[in-house]
Amino acid sequence: MVPPRPRRSALFLPASNPRAIAKARTLPCDVVILDLEDAVAPDMKDDARARAVAAVAEGGFGDRELVIRVNAAGTPWHADDLAALASTAIDAILLPKVDDAAAVSAARDRLGHDAPALWAMIESARGVLNLPAIAAGAADARLTALVAGTNDLAIDLRCRPGPDRAPLLPALARIVIAARAAEMTALDGVLNAIDQPDRLAAECDQGRAWGFDGKTLIHPAQIDAANAAFGPSPDDIAWATRVIAAFADPVYDGRGAIRLDGAMVERLHLAEAERIMALMR
Incomplete structure (x- = not known):
């Protein structure tokens, strides 16, 4: 049996920023996610991809898992992103905006079986409804983690989650259920409020209580709270x-x-x- 890896804290960093990549090698997060998607402007996509591939080749991330989020299927950059990462020594490729099992299978077919594992972001109503099929195909596609994309999901649902995130909780529960059914990791969504440590701590505790293994983050200042909440007490x-x-x-x-x-x-x-x-x- 493969020992479980801690994924308490998964930090998004823009792959277009060399200083952010360098800093990632020193941070106490469990997972570094170099982002080619939302954090990168359209005219910087090719440069960000090249920087991400170079960072992987350079190494130096220690025990941290290294994941790269590609641009979504249907964008001009998706195919080139997958082609550039297919033979790299990263731990996983994070697919954004996964609406169905076909999206995961298509990525695996394009990459090949021996390419890195896949993670999937669930950030739409369609994605939530199709979680059973996504989980059922996880083993064949080498899909090993589900990530809650709470920002996009809230917009797609037209809900207004407050600090308790009540409107999102049914969807979050389904993400955890699907992950457990297919023996995948489940990561909670980000909190945009960087300067609200009490809210972050409460959201981390909530995510842990609902069964998530860790939390995705957008700032290094959020790492300690996630590590404390999701690590064994x-x-x-x-x-x-x-x-x-x-x-x-x-x-x-x-x-x-x-x-x-x-x-x-x-x-x-x-x-x-x-x-x-x-x-x-």
Whole structure:
């Protein structure tokens, strides 16, 4: 079994900005997402693509996962983006504006099976409705993560999410469900309010409570809050340690459920405890 990777914090940075790329190599985020799409002006697209490919070749990102968000299918840059990244040593290619399973399959067919894994942004009503089919085809397409595109999704739904994000919660829940069904990572959407740390902390806690593995970010100042919210807490680690130790006790050998801390604990809890400890390591 492949150990889980922490994806608590996934920071978007414009690939057209060499200073941002250099800084990314020093930041405590788990994932660096070099952006060729929204953060790059149309007349800078080709330059941004070349800079992203050069940054990958140069390396220096350490243990951080390196992901590149390409331009959407149907734009003048999509095919060239995929062609440039097909043989690079990145961890994944992030597809924006994924409305259906066909969009993921088309990208995989264009890239080839041995190209990097795919991540998909779900940022439309159609994308949310088609999540079951997207999840069903995930293994064949080597799709390994779903990312909530909350900005575009709110516009497409014509909703007005406040700090509690109540209008978006049904869609966010479906993203998490689809990700879990296909053993994918689920990443929460960005918060545009950079100067509201309390709101960021609350949104991170909410995302964690709803089952997301981490959060996409737009500024380095947001990294610490995401890492704190989505990483195993001391209580999580203590619980996992007790569960693993209890099931390792010869007294409980072969049992499917045991009593621990006044509650029944099953083998499925053991699997979760082992996942928590793997993430901690």
